[in-house]
Amino acid sequence: MANQEDNLFKNVISHAKEYGFIFPSSEIYDGLSAVYDYGQNGVELKNNIKEYWWKFMTLLHDNIVGIDAAIFMHPTTWKASGHVDAFSDPMLDNKDSKKRYRADVLIEDAIAKLEEKIEKEVEKAAKRFGDTFDREKFTGTNPRVLEFKQKISDTNARLKTAIGGADMVALKQIIIDLDITDPVSGTKNWTDVRQFNLMFSTEMGSVADDANKIYLRPETAQGIFVNFLNVQKTSRMKIPFGIAQIGKAFRNEIVARQFIFRMREFEQMEMQFFVKPGEEMKWYEFWKDKRMKWHQALGLGNENYRFHDHLNLAHYANAACDIQFHFPMGFKELEGIHSRTDFDLKNHEKYSGKKLQYFDSEDNRNYIPYVVETSVGLDRMFLSILSKSYTEEKLEDGSDRVVLRIPVPLAPIKVAILPLMKKDGLPEKAKEIMNELKFDLRCFYEEKDAIGKRYRRQDAIGTPYCITIDHQTLEDNTVTIRDRDTMKQERVKIGDIRMQMIEACSINNLLRKI
Ligand code: GAP
Numbered sequence: 001m002a003n004q005e006d007n008l009f010k011n012v013i014s015h016a017k018e019y020g021f022i023f024p025s026s027e028i029y030d031g032l033s034a035v036y037d038y039g040q041n042g043v044e045l046k047n048n049i050k051e052y053w054w055k056f057m058t059l060l061h062d063n064i065v066g067i068d069a070a071i072f073m074h075p076t077t078w079k080a081s082g083h084v085d086a087f088s089d090p091m092l093d094n095k096d097s098k099k100r101y102r103a104d105v106l107i108e109d110a111i112a113k114l115e116e117k118i119e120k121e122v123e124k125a126a127k128r129f130g131d132t133f134d135r136e137k138f139t140g141t142n143p144r145v146l147e148f149k150q151k152i153s154d155t156n157a158r159l160k161t162a163i164g165g166a167d168m169v170a171l172k173q174i175i176i177d178l179d180i181t182d183p184v185s186g187t188k189n190w191t192d193v194r195q196f197n198l199m200f201s202t203e204m205g206s207v208a209d210d211a212n213k214i215y216l217r218p219e220t221a222q223g224i225f226v227n228f229l230n231v232q233k234t235s236r237m238k239i240p241f242g243i244a245q246i247g248k249a250f251r252n253e254i255v256a257r258q259f260i261f262r263m264r265e266f267e268q269m270e271m272q273f274f275v276k277p278g279e280e281m282k283w284y285e286f287w288k289d290k291r292m293k294w295h296q297a298l299g300l301g302n303e304n305y306r307f308h309d310h311l312n313l314a315h316y317a318n319a320a321c322d323i324q325f326h327f328p329m330g331f332k333e334l335e336g337i338h339s340r341t342d343f344d345l346k347n348h349e350k351y352s353g354k355k356l357q358y359f360d361s362e363d364n365r366n367y368i369p370y371v372v373e374t375s376v377g378l379d380r381m382f383l384s385i386l387s388k389s390y391t392e393e394k395l396e397d398g399s400d401r402v403v404l405r406i407p408v409p410l411a412p413i414k415v416a417i418l419p420l421m422k423k424d425g426l427p428e429k430a431k432e433i434m435n436e437l438k439f440d441l442r443c444f445y446e447e448k449d450a451i452g453k454r455y456r457r458q459d460a461i462g463t464p465y466c467i468t469i470d471h472q473t474l475e476d477n478t479v480t481i482r483d484r485d486t487m488k489q490e491r492v493k494i495g496d497i498r499m500q501m502i503e504a505c506s507i508n509n510l511l512r513k514i
Helices: 003-018 040-059 076-080 103-132 135-141 143-164 168-177 221-226 228-235 280-296 343-352 378-389 426-437 451-461 471-476 494-505 507-512
Strands: 022-024 036-038 064-066 088-093 100-102 194-197 201-203 213-215 241-250 265-275 305-309 319-327 330-341 358-360 365-367 370-377 390-394 400-404 415-419 443-445 465-469 478-483 489-493
Touching: 003 022, 003 378, 003 390, 036 040, 040 064, 040 241, 040 265, 040 378, 040 507, 076 221, 076 343, 088 103, 088 168, 100 103, 103 135, 103 143, 103 168, 135 143, 143 168, 221 228, 221 241, 221 265, 221 343, 221 370, 228 241, 228 265, 265 280, 265 378, 280 305, 280 319, 280 330, 280 370, 305 330, 319 378, 330 343, 330 378, 370 378, 378 390, 400 451, 415 426, 415 451, 426 443, 426 465, 426 471, 426 494, 451 465, 465 494, 471 478, 478 494, 489 494
Parallel strands: 064 241, 415 443, 415 465
Antiparallel strands: 022 036, 088 100, 088 194, 201 213, 241 265, 265 370, 305 319, 319 330, 330 370, 358 365, 390 400, 465 478, 478 489
């Protein structure tokens, strides 16, 4: 991470703690690695993200319904889903730094460096040739670029074979051949690559033997798969249809770092879309487009999102991509979109002995549907919004301010109600306004400290509007409304505040833009 971005990330993390967004879990005992608690402002932002997702999925698509499945599931679920045998990461340690890395991530990073080298060659040539530069011709003929391209394609092919065959020796060999060094120690003193299963387990009941071993779900999706027929039959939905769910998932991440980006306990917002076999690619493209639009409607900058196709497909997928976001540590996965074939339902049918087929009355036949899944991490959504909204500003008068430019409908507090002074009937008038607004909008009342200081505190938690009640209010029933981003104030009649604020802060209006 470049130094400037590194500092920005550190500032975001300390700001999140100082202003009640995120605390380390059980902090008084020095915390628990990769586990976090959401504070009073954090939980509001999180709930608003959930609402934005839930409404988009289940209100705007009349063929999608939601469920809330239990975290604990029958242990055979995880055998059928492939998680017992295949949900592991290939890891290796650097003997000098004692740091542990995912082998495939080290290789992918090395590939990304080769891609950067190609870009550098292109930039240099573009400068040299000026207007006559032809990128396509250059990248198709320049010997250095061709050499890099060949190395990338060879490495990708080897990586795919090694992952597909769970060949740990081959993975280690790629790392040796690419001369990959540990970013911390700078050495190539690697251990062998070994598989680590990521599922947490515990015992159910009082006897701690293997038969009672159950897992904390590593994805919410399986709760949807095992309920597929329950939902289909009770809702009488016809294919194509979807089931949505928001809930906790747990993974014993070996390399757990980067704040809430990679956690051991986190939340997912997942949707499984059940389609006719053979139509999955059409729906895969459909959901890629829909999900990208949902993200971009937040207004954090379209350039901060991009698709990244998976070359190494998970055990259940026949196509998969990520929506990546430009986090402080670079472009990283925010959401996964996967065409999961009939892998899960077919295996649940096999392991449970129960039929999980859909009767298609148009085709007059039974089949196991194919599934296209959209899966976004709630905590990663939170981090994307927090990190992009965090802004340090120098104002015209030379002072500094930190402002969270959170998309208005998602802001934890929508309106701060601030009597200019603590006397002359101003607090009473302010409370009257608060009592009118609090049914529709999360409001915050404060009368302590100078008004400027109070504005800064609201900027720091991203409150989009501050309503100030002053002496003129008592004369003409108007207040000032200060805009967080422009810091401009306008005078508004008390009778108009409610509708103006509801209009500006509505998640539904945000959804209308998609
Ligand atoms: N059901 C498919 C599935 O779970 P995934 O790509 O492993 O796919 C989906 O996870 C999303 O869940 C990721 O894009 C990410 O946003 C989030 N996620 C996964 N592991 C996470 C972790 N350890 N901490 C926070 N979020 C995580």
